[in-house]
Amino acid sequence: MSTKPFRPDVDAPEYKGKYVPYDIIKEGTIAIIVVGLLVVLLATLFGSPDERAITVKAWSNADPIDFATTALGELNGSTVTAKYGAPYNTAAPGQNLGPLRLAQFAGVTIPVNTVRDFVINPLSSLPYDKPLSAALTEWKSASASQQKSWVSNYTAGASKMTWSNGQINVPATNAGPVPELINKLTSMARSGALDQALVTGGGFYTTNYTKPLLFVADGTYLANLAQKQHLLGSQWGMMNETGSYPGQAWLWLYTFWYQVPPFNSSSNADVQVSALMGLLSILLLLLPFIPGLRSIPRKVKVYRLIWREHYSA
């Protein structure tokens, strides 16, 4: 009768050596006590970060021009959200992995119309104000091409935007109701009312902050604060958090790929890095079944350090 040959990277030799006393309950108890004390010590010494969330109110008061420029971007379709594609809209095909456009395939499941959701609907929720009401009526009754023309004319002068006497000023002609819309939205934001309107746009109860977060992220205020905290992608920000805390250090490899070619200059970096990390995770998962890779431990012999007492016996 033939027996299967012994495969050193798959099979384990039968252990015929001695056994020693082992108190698993005592070991577990000691581990919990030691780790618990270490946790309490670290928590006492270092605490944990808790930078307050920024609000649209704080943003628009700190930098009204950035806010108004972003609001204009939501109208003229130049912000990240307006140009995003799936799952928010159909403005772009999204990133591709070779021939695959995975986001586009999954479709628009969280619809966001930046003009309606970030500008017109919040303004429409304000108490009656004659100039604003007239501006909204003018906007809503205009054709799409007319709206586009007004926004284009306003955008043409937006590089000379100023903030004075509580007003956004842009040297623009034939901009229709756009100056009134931008000014009232900026006032609304500075009062704090826009924060509330963006959150409760879907009703009284909500735990979904998709719209306010997208709007805030479209401006530069959030990113500027993040840069000061070393949180940008180019600063390995994916694994960092505010302050000098370890953050998600276990994401170092995921973050690493964004820092090196070809990913650091690829317009499809997100899907490419995700695919690469998915592949590496599968390799790690299936390591015991992959000839060559599963032989590495036997060949590098680190195990001799781990079991040095066994081998010296």
Place this chain on the structure above:
Amino acid sequence: MSTAEIERQWTTRLRKRATGHLPPEKLLPDTQPAYVSSWIYVFGVTTLAALMLVILSGIILAIRGPQWWHSSSIGHFVNSTHLWSVEIFFFAMIVHLWGKFFMAAWRGGRSLTWVTGVVTFLASVGTAFTGYVSQTNFDSQWISTQAKDGINATGAGSIFNVLNLGQMLMWHIVLLPLAAVLLTTIHVLMVRVKGVVPPFEEQNGATK
């Protein structure tokens, strides 16, 4: 009721199968092979101890709700213990994983033990991530608005919306911890069933 009838019962069969695979002396052993004597073995039990503290601190935070820790010094301290037990958990788990790699701990019919360990690691990464985006502070604003691009690009963003606090919090405190704890339990039981992998057998300095 006849003995044969009792033997055919699902409950009887399950008990016999369970105790056959994992008799009490294997589940709670009082001896172990002499080769299990290295500091590297400490990191498995350290991971488990840290996981228990993660869960305990998480339960305390859950009792008072997701925003309690912003306004209470006690809440902030509990959050700090939650953070540091997570950091220790990941540190210990990654050292444990590398240790098991260098031992080729999948040998001798232990490949599924390795697989469950890796899946537990991946589930833990997801659990921690959803925690970071559920903090309701600047970190969660920034992390969620950046992470959305990576997740949306894969198409997963169509159902897994990192900007939806309620959804992320549910994943963080219900779905993923349930998966991580279940996987950890299976992983530990597999270790108990199969035992700790023995050293490579060497003859004249070469592995056999």
